[in-house]
Amino acid sequence: MSSNREVKAIITADASNFEKGVGKASQSSSALEKALSKLGPVGNMLQGVLSKVGLSSVSMGTGLVGAGVVAVGAAVAAGEKAISTYVELADKVRDYSIKTGESAEASSRQVQAFAELGVGEDVASAGMVKLSKAIETTPKKLENLGVAIAKDSSGNVDLGKTLLNVAAAWQSTTDAAKRNEIVLTAFGKAGASMIPILEANASELARLEAQVQTVYTAEDLKKVRDYQIAQKELNRSTTDLWNSIGQKLLPIQAALVDSTNENIFVSEHLDEQLAKLGATHSQNRAAIMLASEALRQEYRASQDAQSQADSLANSQQSAAQAAQAEADAENKLYDELHKATDASFAYEQAVFDLKTAQDNYNKAGGQTAENNLRLREAYVKVADAAVAQAEAQAEANGTTLSASEKADIYRASLGQLAASLDPNSPLRKQLQAYIDQLNAIPSSKTTVIGQSYRAGTPGGKGGSMSFDEGGIVPGPTGAPVPAVVHGGEAVFTPKQLKTLAVRGGNTYNLTLVGAAAVNDPEGVRRMLMRMQYLGGNS
């Protein structure tokens, strides 16, 4: 913070590099403008437009916000197309010229003539390089094959005319082997790609070359090269300019990216769209605006489609999760059914084991203690298996069995097994006794914990008192009192009575239902503990 307590925000645009970029682009464009006269009427139209094209291409590349894409009008858009074609061809010619050493003019004619025959510049230049190497390393071999090496007035090799001689030698023989040897010797292993050129006779090639409209001089190629470099520099410098403006505005750069991408999309597809609309570059700005708007809508629709695809992916994921949940539920049901099946198998196995034990018992005549034990064990196992089977089936049905129900099933199973035995069989008697024991466990038990006072003398020191109906021993706490008690009765100290929470005429009923007393003694104890908190005098 400044000493004057000021807040400052700076907006800056560093145009120094931009100036240089524009300056160079301006100069190179002016130089290239002259070269464009070779484009004939189109080139004339472009007079004075090239410099604008230079900036428009930059504006398209960097995606100026707002009307930047078509800011410079229809003529410029058309000019840019023509210029880009000119520049691309110049690139190819320059590349061919460098590789083959041919002059710019000769390279111009050959590249365009070969293109007419379907041989690209890259293939042609590679082939010509091989030919020049063959001329240098194996001239005799070429001459033996009938290929005359042409030379110009200076005594240097004329590759163009030598190529024509190769074509003539190739066409002069119908022997496939010799033809292949010529191709291999002249152009190497990739020579087959040059065959379309060899198929054309000399006059045809000469005619094609003579028809070439755009012939570049060395100076033309240099101008194109300078123009390309200047355009790249202008592009970079404009990017620097935008970055300098954006330094303080960084949070909004991300928002601009989308509009930038949209602008680039529009500029790249503008020509196609114009063709679809039947418009030409010579029509007015309205046609181009219409085309660019259509492209913008297409771009935005594709972005929407992307978000819809994302939404669809999410909904598909949800559907997949739901399907997974359903599959899990099915698996669970399957496991439960499987468990029930296993329980059935276990029951059947227990029955088989019982039969085996019975057979062993009968064989031994019931005299062997071990067989007796195994038989009794087998009966119990059958009953256990019956309970397990019932449990598994209940689980498969989504229910559970209570302890009482399990006990009933257990007893019933044993009862059925006992009934199948001979009434006089000692085994049946043993089994029945076991069943009777099980039946002796009450399914419902009510325990009344209560107290009643019995009227009578408090009990003298010499006498004894009877408490066959229960009651509290009268007299001071802790004072000994003789009493008559009977077998099965319980005597409690005052402390134990407190625990039972019994005092002063209150009756508390503790009802045990089912086999709870047998199966859940801990629960009974907890209930008794709770009862000590019930109201009453302590």
Add this chain to the structure above:
Amino acid sequence: MSKNAPRELNAAGLRAGKIVQAEAKHLAPKGTHEGGGAVVPIEQSIHLTQSTKKNTVTIIAGGKSTPHAAPLEFGGSIPRRGFKGINRRGKRTARLLGGGGVLTHVKAHPYIFPAIRNKAEAVMAEYVKALEALASKFGR
């Protein structure tokens, strides 16, 4: 053309600065809590300066008569009457001692940087116009 380039961009910068200035004035806190007497309200203190050499436009708020401009933008504290000369260490000590009676704590209520954010597109559009104007003059 190279001589025209910075002039066009400088003009664009000035227009952009005025846009941001107007927005900052709109967002600036207003009211009697700004103080009375010799205190200049923040809205009136927002002004522009331009450096054509550096191609910069600066939006400034605050000053001697508007000491609350910076604390309101960023949050902070203002010394109360009688503690005008308090420095940073003094402020720290006052805060440790509870600050009662020495500092008035100010909650941030930014206006300049939100103005830039709100008007960023408009700023960029001004530069676009400048470049389009340059493009139309290119080659003349």
